[in-house]
Amino acid sequence: MKTLFFSAKQYDKNSFTDQNKTHNFQLEFVEEPLNRHTAVLAKGFDAICIFVNDSANAEVLDVLAEQGVKLIALRSAGYNHVDLSKAKELGIKVVRVPAYSPYSVAEHTVALILTINRKTHRAYNRVREGNFSLNGLMGFDLHGKTVGLIGLGKIGVCTAKILLGFGCKVLGYDVEEQEEVKQLGVEYSSLDNLYLKSDIISLHCPLTPDTHHIIDSSSIAKMKKGVMLINTSRGALVDTQAVIDGLKSEYIKYLGIDVYEEEADLFFEDLSDKVIKDDVFMRLLSFNNVLITGHQAFFTEEAMREISRVTLGNIASFERGGEVENEVV
Incomplete structure (x- = not known):
């Protein structure tokens, strides 16, 4: 063949x-x-x-x-x-x-959560420069926090298991409910309730006409102020401009993404010696509370x-x- x-x-x-x-x-x-x-x-x-x-x-x-x-x-x-x-x-x-390997994406999801929360990426650079100050590095305990997972397929369920192990309360939204997922300790929820109650929201659903820009200005307005948003699924699940507005208004306090709606011209290539002309992407990079990886969750x-x-x-x-x-x- x-x-x-x-x-x-x-x-x-x-x-x-x-x-x-x-x-x-x-x-x-x-x-x-x-x-x-x-x-x-x-x-x-x-x-x-x-x-x-x-x-x-x-x-x-x-x-x-x-x-x-x-x-x-x-x-x-x-x-x-x-x-x-x-x-x-x-x-x-x-x-x-x-x-x-649903574990690969689930584990990367949690890596983004931990990194952006405890700011280990910033601490790493500080220590290499001889700066051992803790100012600006304070995080929060994951234990006891509510995490909302949108999509409970194989990856979403793996993510739920890890977060339950941290002592998180896990809310889940999916078009179909599974009894075995409930038995793990996941509480199924409406989207509106998930937005309202979650300290952390992570996306694990496929990209379809129904899920395109599932995170937009209207959904962000329903979220708890100071929410952490994580996306390791598909870039177009998120309206990037709406998320930028959410970061500016501080409705979104932390953003971790492994995918980006216009990533086709960026990801998987070495552009270190070139000018990146995507102004929206560069605006995202300007926030110190945003962590971006280049579609490596599966890797x-x-x-x-x-x-x-x-x-x-x-x-x-x-x-x-x-x-x-x-x-x-």
Whole structure:
């Protein structure tokens, strides 16, 4: 099975090449992202493999179909960057990795909470400069605080378990309630009640038309003043300008994000010698109570191994014919 990987970094090449020893597919890797200009690179390939910031809109899918592509393998759980109805119309199968390591994202979520609360990133830099003053580094006990989790899938539940271990009260919102989640000690809540009661709010839901900008000016206005907001899910769950306004008004006292709505032109690249032209992103960086990581929550050895294993398994399933594993459309 001849497969082209877009947006491929060295760690992708290493992981997929290692897992491919059991399949012996013909894999080729390019660093370019998939878009309407680069889709022609797929000529002669049976399948392509793409990541979260690649674009597979209707225009791109038309080009891919012209090149003979029959399968799009997502090396991610989310698929909001693919026009599924267009793919179905063109007869292009789309498969994904529904779960790789929920622990990786859950643990990074808690790392953001702890870091921005106890200001360890600032303390690290101070100590390296010989500054041992504690002024400005005071945090709060997580024990006894109320954390609201929006989305209680695998990642949300893993996050809940960790926070319950800290002694937090955990409120959860999801479209479906699960009895086993209640038994863990999570209290299901309406969104409005979650906004009102939570000291910390963390997002763990997929990006859909219903969840787009679920955090906006109206939801922020319902939150407890001084709330901590964490997003390790999808950037477009958050209206960034509304969050900036919330930071300025001090409704939001802490912000930790691993994703950003306009991250496609920023994340996964070394831009240290370039001028970043995204004024909204740079405004976020100007706040000393904002912590941003570059979409690394998923990035553990275990997660990369599982992503490559499942992705290549999906391709093998397609090659065999019949029912395709982890098919989206």
